[in-house]
Amino acid sequence: MRAITLFVCVVTAAAMTAGCSWLDDRPRPVVGASYTASGQSTDQWMSTARPTFGAAVNDYFWVKSTPIQPIEFPHVTHVEKGLTCTDYCHETVTKGPRAGLPSVNTCLICHIAIATDRPRIQQITAMQEKGIDLAWQRVFGYPETAHVRFNHAAHIRNNVECATCHGDIAHQTVAQRNVDLHMGFCVNCHREKNAPNDCLTCHY
Amino acid sequence: MDRRTFIKLTAVSTTATLGGCSVPGQQFIRFIPEEELKPGLAEWKPSVCPLCSAGCGLTVKVMQADVEVVKDGQHGVVTRGVAKKLEGHPAHPVSQGGLCARGQAAIQVTYHPDRLVQPLIRRGNRASGTLEPTTWDQAITELVAKLDALAGNGHQAALTILAGGRPTLRRALFDQFAAKFGAAPTVVHEVFSDDLLRYANGKSFGAAQLPTYDLGNAGFVLGFGADFLGTWNAPVAHAAAYGRMRRGRPGKRGYFVQVEGRMTQTGAVADQWVPVQPGTEGVLALGIAHVLLRDGLRPATTGRAGALIDGWASGLPEYAPEQVAAITGAKAERIVKLAHDFAGRGPAVAIVGGTPLAHTNGLFTALAVNALNELSGVVGRSGGVLFTPQLALPVAARGSLAQLVASPPQLLIVDGANPVFSAPVAMKVRDALDRIPYIVSFTNFLDETSALADLVLPDHTFLETIAEALPESGSSSAVISIAGPVMTPLFETRGAADVLIDVAGKLKSPLDLPWGSYQEMARASLAPLGDEAWTTAQKQSGWWGELPAAATTRPTAAEPKPRPVRYAAPTFSGDVGDFPYHFLPYASAALLDGSLAHLPWLQEMPDPLTSAMWSSWVEINPKTAAQLGVALGDVVEVTSTAGTLRVPAFINPAMAPDIIAMPVGQGHHSYTRYASGRGQNPLEILAPVAHPETGTLAWAATRVKVARVSDPDGRLIMFSALGELRENPLEGETR
Numbered sequence: 001m002r003a004i005t006l007f008v009c010v011v012t013a014a015a016m017t018a019g020c021s022w023l024d025d026r027p028r029p030v031v032g033a034s035y036t037a038s039g040q041s042t043d044q045w046m047s048t049a050r051p052t053f054g055a056a057v058n059d060y061f062w063v064k065s066t067p068i069q070p071i072e073f074p075h076v077t078h079v080e081k082g083l084t085c086t087d088y089c090h091e092t093v094t095k096g097p098r099a100g101l102p103s104v105n106t107c108l109i110c111h112i113a114i115a116t117d118r119p120r121i122q123q124i125t126a127m128q129e130k131g132i133d134l135a136w137q138r139v140f141g142y143p144e145t146a147h148v149r150f151n152h153a154a155h156i157r158n159n160v161e162c163a164t165c166h167g168d169i170a171h172q173t174v175a176q177r178n179v180d181l182h183m184g185f186c187v188n189c190h191r192e193k194n195a196p197n198d199c200l201t202c203h204y
Numbered sequence: 205m206d207r208r209t210f211i212k213l214t215a216v217s218t219t220a221t222l223g224g225c226s227v228p229g230q231q232f233i234r235f236i237p238e239e240e241l242k243p244g245l246a247e248w249k250p251s252v253c254p255l256c257s258a259g260c261g262l263t264v265k266v267m268q269a270d271v272e273v274v275k276d277g278q279h280g281v282v283t284r285g286v287a288k289k290l291e292g293h294p295a296h297p298v299s300q301g302g303l304c305a306r307g308q309a310a311i312q313v314t315y316h317p318d319r320l321v322q323p324l325i326r327r328g329n330r331a332s333g334t335l336e337p338t339t340w341d342q343a344i345t346e347l348v349a350k351l352d353a354l355a356g357n358g359h360q361a362a363l364t365i366l367a368g369g370r371p372t373l374r375r376a377l378f379d380q381f382a383a384k385f386g387a388a389p390t391v392v393h394e395v396f397s398d399d400l401l402r403y404a405n406g407k408s409f410g411a412a413q414l415p416t417y418d419l420g421n422a423g424f425v426l427g428f429g430a431d432f433l434g435t436w437n438a439p440v441a442h443a444a445a446y447g448r449m450r451r452g453r454p455g456k457r458g459y460f461v462q463v464e465g466r467m468t469q470t471g472a473v474a475d476q477w478v479p480v481q482p483g484t485e486g487v488l489a490l491g492i493a494h495v496l497l498r499d500g501l502r503p504a505t506t507g508r509a510g511a512l513i514d515g516w517a518s519g520l521p522e523y524a525p526e527q528v529a530a531i532t533g534a535k536a537e538r539i540v541k542l543a544h545d546f547a548g549r550g551p552a553v554a555i556v557g558g559t560p561l562a563h564t565n566g567l568f569t570a571l572a573v574n575a576l577n578e579l580s581g582v583v584g585r586s587g588g589v590l591f592t593p594q595l596a597l598p599v600a601a602r603g604s605l606a607q608l609v610a611s612p613p614q615l616l617i618v619d620g621a622n623p624v625f626s627a628p629v630a631m632k633v634r635d636a637l638d639r640i641p642y643i644v645s646f647t648n649f650l651d652e653t654s655a656l657a658d659l660v661l662p663d664h665t666f667l668e669t670i671a672e673a674l675p676e677s678g679s680s681s682a683v684i685s686i687a688g689p690v691m692t693p694l695f696e697t698r699g700a701a702d703v704l705i706d707v708a709g710k711l712k713s714p715l716d717l718p719w720g721s722y723q724e725m726a727r728a729s730l731a732p733l734g735d736e737a738w739t740t741a742q743k744q745s746g747w748w749g750e751l752p753a754a755a756t757t758r759p760t761a762a763e764p765k766p767r768p769v770r771y772a773a774p775t776f777s778g779d780v781g782d783f784p785y786h787f788l789p790y791a792s793a794a795l796l797d798g799s800l801a802h803l804p805w806l807q808e809m810p811d812p813l814t815s816a817m818w819s820s821w822v823e824i825n826p827k828t829a830a831q832l833g834v835a836l837g838d839v840v841e842v843t844s845t846a847g848t849l850r851v852p853a854f855i856n857p858a859m860a861p862d863i864i865a866m867p868v869g870q871g872h873h874s875y876t877r878y879a880s881g882r883g884q885n886p887l888e889i890l891a892p893v894a895h896p897e898t899g900t901l902a903w904a905a906t907r908v909k910v911a912r913v914s915d916p917d918g919r920l921i922m923f924s925a926l927g928e929l930r931e932n933p934l935e936g937e938t939r
Contacts, residue, residue, distance in 0.1 A: 005213065045758030103236055103283075128236065131275065133282075135234035152244075 052148050059143055064177075067137035071120055074173040085162050093162075097151040101136045104128045139175045140166065158193070213378060233280030238692070241268040241285055250293055250687040252744035253307045255800060257370045258438035259685040260307060261296025261745030266290040266690055268310060271923070286691050287667045292440065293745040297679035298840035302440045306794065309805040313665050314694065316802065318876035319648055320662035321695035330638065330656060333471030340698060346659055348710045350615055350642050351385070355713060360386030364603065364613040368620030368799075369394030371674045373686070373729050374701050377722065384715040388613060389603035395626040395797045395868065395887065398437070399900045400561050400586040404570030407766070408509035409583060410759030411591040414557075416441075416677040419458070420448035421587035423550025426492075426542070427462040427470060428485045428573055430557030434469035434812070437557060438678030443557050459549055461542065462819035463488055464559065466823065466865045467858035469812050478542070479860050480532040482786045482904060483774030485560035486569030488539065488769075489576045491528030494520040495543035495898055502579050508762040509578035512571045514770035522770070531771070551587025552580045557893040559788060562904035563774035567897050571769055593750075594757045595674060604899050609636040618645040619700060624652035625872060626797050628890040628901070630846040646700035649802055655874045663700045668693040668727055682756070684733075685746040686726060701725065724810055777891030778845045778907030785828070787844060787908040788865040789886040795869030801879035802872075810923035811867070814854050819921045820883030823856040823865040824910070837916035842866070844908045847889040852920035864908055883919075 058065070078089075086093050088106050093099040104127050111121050124134070142148045155165075163169070165180040165185075179185070190197050244267075251262040265288045270281040290311050292303035313319075323343035324335040354362055360906075365382050367375055367390055375392075382390050398414055406412030414437055419425060432442045449458035462474035465482045480488055480675040490513065496502045497519045510516040515523075525536035546552045556573035560566065582588025605623055608616075609631055616637070623633045637643060637656050645657035654660050663669075672686040701722035708715040715933060719725040730737040732755040733747060742749040776786070791797055794817075801807065810817045822842055824834060834840055838851045842864060851866065870883025893905035 058688070092242050092244065096242060096245040100243045105236060131236055132280075133234040133236040 004154050059145060067139050068178075069137060069174055070134045071123060072174050075169050075175060076135045076171050076173060079170040086156075094156050095150070096153055099152050101134075109135075139177050140181060142181075149202060149204060158195070160189075160193075164189070206720065208784055233278060235273065235275055235280050235282040237283040239285060241283060242756075243268055246288070247285065249690040250743065251287075251290075251667060251690050252301070252673050252685040252687055252745060253290070253299075253310055254313070254370070254666040254671060254673075255306050255310050256796060257673070257676065258298060258440060258678055259370075259675035259683070259746075260299035260303060260438075261293030261687075262290050262299075262303065262307070262310075262438050262671075263293045263745065264667065264690045265291070271694060274469065283816055284692055286694075287314060295744050296685070296746060297681060297748050298438055298675050298685070299440045299443045299685055301442055304440050304443075305809055306796065306800060306806060307440070309800070309803045309809075310666070312803045312805055313648060314667050314691075316649070316876065317648070318650040318802070319665075319695070320650060320660060323662060323696075324650075324660040326658040330658075335650070335655075335657075335660060340696070341636050343659060343661060344703065344707060344710065347644055347661075347707055351707065352491065352712045353383070354615055355711065357672060358512065359614060361388050362614035363387040363617070364608060364615075365390040365617045365619065366605075366608065367392050367618075368619045368622075369397060371618065371676055372725055373597075373672050373674065373721070375619075376597045376600075376729070377701050377717075377725050378617075380598065380706065380717060381715065383600065384599075384708070384717065385701055387897055389601035391603045391608050391621075393605050393621045393623045393627065395901065395903065396558070396791050396872055397900050398557065398561075400566050400895055400898050401557060401570050401863050403898050404567055404574060405591075406510060407763070408571060408574035408761055409576070409589075409591070410508070410762065412760065413591060413594060416590045416592050416679060417445070417553055417555055418551075418585075418587050418590055418680065419445035419553070421551060422449055422553050422582075423456070423458055423587065424552035425449065425458060425460045426546060426547055426554040426576075427460070427464075427474070427491065428554065428556040428569070429464040429468075429560040430555045431791070432555055432557065433467040433473065434793055434797060436470075438675065441678035457552075459545065461545075465786070465860045465863050466559075466790070466791070466856075467813070468558075469793055472813065472858070477805040477858075478534055478538070480534050482788070482860075483563035483565055483569075483862065484532040484562070484771075486565065486572035487523065487528050487531045487771050488534060488824055489554060489556075489569070489572040490520055490523040491525055491532070491539045491901045492543040492546055493572075493576050493579050494523040494528070495525060495540050496547055496579055497552045498524075499543070501543065502581065505579050505581075507583075508766070509571070509574045509580045509583070511762075512766050512768055513575045514768035516768070518576060546580070551582050551585065553577060553582050553588045554580070559790065562902050564776075564893060564895065564902050564905050565772050565774045566895055566902065568769045568771055590680050592675065592679050594676070594679050595682065595684055595751065596755050596757045597674075597729070599624075605631065605633065606894065606899060608621075609633055612636045612639045614638050614641055616643045618643065618647070618657065620646070620653045622653045622799065625875070625885065626799070626868075626887065628846065628892045628903075629888045630890065631892045639751055646703070648697075649876055651802075651875045652873055661700065661703060662695070664689075664693050664697050667691050667698070669702075669721055671700040672726060676808065679748065681748050683746055683748045684730065684741065686730070686741045687745045688723075688742055697795070744774055744931040774905065775893075776892050776905050776907045780907065783907035783909045784843065785864045785908050785910060786860075786904070787842070787886070787890070788863050788904055789868045789905040790865060792867035792869035795867075798869040798872065798875075798879075798885070801882075804875040804878045807882075813858070814856070815923035816854065817923060818882065818919055820851050820867070820870040821854040821920055822851045823854050823859060823863075825859050825861040825863070826855050826857050827861045828864075828910075829853065829855050832910060832912055834910075834912045837920045839915070839917050839919075841911045841913050842889065842908050843911075844889040844891060844906050846891045846906070849884045849886070849889050850913055851884050852916065854920070 089102040090099040104124050107124050108128055117122050165179055169175050247266045248263045249266050251264045253260045253262050266285045267288050268283050269286045271284045273282050292299040292301045294301040322337050323340055325338040326333050327336050365378050402412045430436050433439055460474045461476040462471040463478045463480055463485055464471050465479055471477050497504055515521055525539045528539055529536040554573045556570055560569045560625045577583055577589050627633045643657040645654040646661050646663050647654045648663055650664055667690050669689050675683045699722055705717055708717045727738050737747045793812050794809040795801045798813045807818050834853045836855050838853050839850055842849050866886040868886055871885025872879040874880055891906045893902040895902050
């Protein structure tokens with residue numbers, strides 16, 4: 001019994017160290033690929049529904065990783081200063097399907113002059129000098145396998161508040177996923193507002 | 205272990221594994237985007253389809269995407285606008301908003317997993333060496349050194365450029381390079397070349413180019429073997445015009461008759477399909493002309509096209525219906541009826557191209573059909589044969605592949621041609637290339653010819669550089685298809701034209717090319733069309749309109765004393781006794797001459813007449829198949845004087861019993877994961893018969909014998925169910 005427990009623990013430990021690279025679903029750039037005489041690249045490109053076995057397991061159990069943002073962006077500070085969501089940062093929210101996330105260049109429109117003594121601002125200024133952007137991680141959204149399409153602009157046109165789906169982000173620092181956007185949530189709201197409830201409204 | 209412990213341990217290990225690995229999946233470096241993008245919103249940018257010579261205008265859906273890049277040695281992603289979908293440009297006069305299935309698949313060229321992403325250089329010899337990645341600096345230094353070595357020894361003429369068939373400004377630039385360097389004449393190679401028709405049109409009409417047919421205004425169309433709705437010339441333009449001819453004029457439906465030995469996709473939509481003996485199409489054309497003249501249906505003409513036909517002035521006495529019937533196999537009454545229909549239904553136009561011109565008497569056939577068009581009075585008229593005005597470019601001499609094989613150069617630069625695959629194996633192109641000390645290839649993929657190269661220079665795709673084409677036909681006004689790049693290059697590739705300009709400047713005695721870049725060259729070429737031409741073209745995928753007289757090519761003068769031609773039976777490689785069947789390779793609807801076999805969407809596209817895909821097949825008439833004991837899918841051995849192939853059979857009722865047809869396109873040895881080692885290449889058993897006058901390949905002049913080898917071996921893949929079709933070949937297709 002003890003031997004079996006020990007064995008499972010060892011396997012688990014091995015999975016946690018070696019397995020991590022195996023489960024790692026980061027995109028791998030192709031460099032220095034060599035070519036065989038048949039003209040085929042020797043690199044194998046995964047083309048299954050999910051990049052790794054781990055990603056598939058996570059998807060199956062609806063496990064979403066907690067996003068880790070490159071900097072702790074204080075939404076509340078900016079809203080208090082009178083900026084609205086759509087001013088610079090999420091400006092395509094009124095124009096198209098996606099709200100858009102600001103690049104470091106957008107931050108520096110103001111922060112080239114404002115609060116330049118703060119460590120976080122110095123951090124992003126340094127990033128811009130190096131040509132590196134903020135790799136924002138998605139907080140809301142659906143896995144590809146849900147086959148859902150969401151168009152922000154249509155909702156904004158119909159006066160749906162940002163907070164309806166995104167919660168009270170205006171009083172948060174880093175955005176948190178505190179509204180559960182399951183299908184029932186969408187359908188209820190569509191019913192209340194007499195919005196189209198056909199499957200093809202969202203699943204197309 | 206008890207149940208409870210097992211469950212506990214499972215839960216512990218699963219949680220640990222998942223928990224430990226959920227984060228790193230999303231950590232990567234993101235670079236600041238270089239362009240302003242609206243996320244989620246598409247922008248449509250003009251471009252030009254690169255897949256065939258038609259030069260259709262495109263509009264490309266460009267949206268943002270994350271692209272993997274390396275900057276200063278760091279891997280990361282950057283958000284960029286990338287092409288996502290291609291459609292026909294609505295304003296373009298050739299494509300008129302349409303785009304064929306092949307054009308739709310052109311997007312796969314850019315995102316192909318086996319695309320070359322950096323220069324490759326050969327280490328070791330061709331037999332055992334490998335192509336290994338190198339840097340652009342090294343690659344260009346190497347090419348410059350090779351060219352300098354030739355120039356240093358005074359052997360400039362030992363350089364030859366081998367180019368593909370598409371007429372483009374890029375080829376004009378390569379021509380200029382060759383001329384300034386003092387290279388041998390550029391060899392332009394295409395297996396299904398229309399050079400014979402160009403030559404004939406030069407003789408008949410003074411315009412050595414492919415004609416544009418004004419089908420939209422025609423009342424009667426008589427096709428001679430040309431698959432003009434499928435693969436020949438400008439299919440999208442033809443299809444649009446054909447639609448107008450059939451249904452665009454209330455109360456008047458144009459009539460269409462197709463003359464050919466094997467039904468093409470075009471023949472399949474004809475009102476009448478007239479099979480004739482291969483190589484006798486010209487006789488039928490003159491038979492119709494004979495009846496037109498005899499019955500006074502058309503006034504006799506004395507134009508230059510007629511003057512090239514023996515007996516034209518005296519009413520073609522040798523081409524009376526009975527004599528024509530004896531030669532062609534079509535009934536005499538049918539010929540008379542055809543002639544009366546031809547004269548009685550408004551503008552009547554005859555179209556010739558493809559197979560009929562691929563016999564040894566192809567020139568006679570082309571001149572005969574040209575004379576029939578002249579008699580019909582439709583040359584240069586509405587509903588007839590037009591010639592799209594062409595932008596005048598410096599005239600460049602052309603060499604032939606046969607010459608290249610006979611005396612291989614010291615240095616070969618390949619640009620968009622793949623003769624190792626697309627020339628008959630019996631021409632021994634491969635052996636000739638082995639004798640060339642150094643080969644350079646500008647390409648996107650490692651095809652059979654590039655695989656032999658010593659230096660492979662990966663090109664931008666059409667979406668990453670200026671896309672352009674000089675359409676030879678398909679529009680009544682002059683067209684120059686051109687549009688700027690629609691996206692930033694994805695890999696370490698460089699535009700071939702820019703590399704060539706760069707190399708020209710780095711030579712020991714630099715070549716005096718008047719432009720600093722490909723874009724400057726393109727702009728300069730459009731300069732004679734006015735100041736606005738370039739900006740206009742950038743907005744709408746090309747420039748079209750009336751060319752100023754100075755910028756137009758002039759028609760050639762008629763020969764003072766033309767030597768009239770008369771019918772001579774076509775000759776074939778292979779004796780009728782030993783090789784009883786005509787072998788007819790044809791351009792595949794999906795893969796054309798095989799240059800598109802690397803695109804999986806096109807591999808997956810069922811052939812319109814057989815529903816076969818991802819495979820090769822030979823078509824056999826049911827009567828012949830019964831004699832040979834062959835059923836659908838059975839493997840047969842096709843043997844010619846040049847070689848043998850083992851291919852699955854397809855039983856095709858829409859062809860003459862003495863023809864064996866096979867699509868070209870498969871049978872690649874090296875052309876990406878999707879094409880390599882798939883199917884057979886009919887060019888491997890094609891005899892290298894040349895037209896006596898032009899030296900171009902007569903690809904329908906081979907005879908074969910066929911023998912059954914075995915039951916189906918699973919290689920024939922069909923969209924329809926193979927089993928059902930085998931049980932009942934004709935019923936199965938209507939399922």
